Amino acid sequence: MTTATSPYPIGTPGIPWGEVERAQWLSRQVRHRSYQNDVLSVIERLSTRFDVAEYGRLDYSPDHYRLLAIRSRNWREERSVVLVTGGVHGYETSGVHGALQFLDQQAAEYGERINLLVAPCVSPWAYERIHRWNPNAIDPNRSFRDGSVAGESSVLIRLIAPLRGRFRVHIDLHETTDTDESEFSPALAARDGKAFEPEGIPDGFYLVDDSENPQPEFQQAIIAAVAQVTHIAPPGADGQIIGSEMVSPGVIRYAMRQLGLCAGITGARYTTTTEVYPDSPRTTPEQCNAAQVAAVCAAIDFALAQG
Numbered sequence: 001m002t003t004a005t006s007p008y009p010i011g012t013p014g015i016p017w018g019e020v021e022r023a024q025w026l027s028r029q030v031r032h033r034s035y036q037n038d039v040l041s042v043i044e045r046l047s048t049r050f051d052v053a054e055y056g057r058l059d060y061s062p063d064h065y066r067l068l069a070i071r072s073r074n075w076r077e078e079r080s081v082v083l084v085t086g087g088v089h090g091y092e093t094s095g096v097h098g099a100l101q102f103l104d105q106q107a108a109e110y111g112e113r114i115n116l117l118v119a120p121c122v123s124p125w126a127y128e129r130i131h132r133w134n135p136n137a138i139d140p141n142r143s144f145r146d147g148s149v150a151g152e153s154s155v156l157i158r159l160i161a162p163l164r165g166r167f168r169v170h171i172d173l174h175e176t177t178d179t180d181e182s183e184f185s186p187a188l189a190a191r192d193g194k195a196f197e198p199e200g201i202p203d204g205f206y207l208v209d210d211s212e213n214p215q216p217e218f219q220q221a222i223i224a225a226v227a228q229v230t231h232i233a234p235p236g237a238d239g240q241i242i243g244s245e246m247v248s249p250g251v252i253r254y255a256m257r258q259l260g261l262c263a264g265i266t267g268a269r270y271t272t273t274t275e276v277y278p279d280s281p282r283t284t285p286e287q288c289n290a291a292q293v294a295a296v297c298a299a300i301d302f303a304l305a306q307g
C-alpha cells in the first residue's frame, strides 16, 4: 500500500519508468485467481445456449489466454447489435461476473429481439492478478486506438470491426475501487514520472457518458434501474464525481475516443461505462453483480423502446 506522502516503491519520483522499472513491477505481480476456473468454465456451460467463439489469444509466457466472445443464437443480419464488455480492467470483478450473470439470466430473452455480443473478460491476465494493467504495465482502457500496443484492446477492436455501423448499444462494465487510490493511481503517476494527486473515491454507482455523443435520457434510465439494486454516488462538495463535473445524478462525461476508452470503439448511438463501487459497507459482491446486470438490461430496454 502506498499513501500520497510516501513515494511509490518502484522508480525515482519525477522520472518515467523504463524497462528496468517495468520488469521490477511485473516481478511483484502475483496470480490470485484462475481465469480457467472462474470464467472459461462458466462460458463452457453457457455454450449449450449461446454461440461461443475465440476472438484472440494473449501469449504472456508462460501464461496463455484464449479470449472468448459469446453471441446470442438466432443472430439476424437485419438486426442491430448490442455489445457488452467486461473485465477490460481485470481487477474489476463485477464487470466480469456481471456480464456472465447477464448471459445466464437475461440474454436468451433479449436475444430474441436484438443481436447480443458479449466479451466478458477482456483482460484475463489482469483478472488473475487483480490488476488494472497488462504485463507490459499498459492500461488497456487507455489503449483502444488503431494500431494499439495493448493486445487486449487490439483483438477486441478486430472482433467488432466487421460490425461497425450496426451497433445500437455498447455498455462497458467497470468498477471504481479503493485500490484505485491506494495502488493503481499512485502506480500510474510513478510510471509516468508524475505526482500522484488523490481525487477521492465516490461511495456508490455512477456512469460515464460520452462527451462527444451525450445521451442523458439513456444514462438516466440506467441510473434509475440500478438505484433499485444499489446506491448511486452523490457528488462531492465541489459538485464533482472523481474529478469530473456531475452532469445529472450519478453521471459524468469523458471524451471516450480521444482517451482511447473501450466505450468509444463501436460508434453506437447509446454507449456508457458503468462504475460499480464494491468497497462500500452498504453493498455486497452479489449486489455489485446484480447492479451490472440491471444496468445492461436497462440499457437494452431503453434502446428497444426507441424503436
Ligand SMILES: [Zn+2]
Pocket: 088, 089, 092, 141, 174, 175
Ligand atoms: Zn475500470
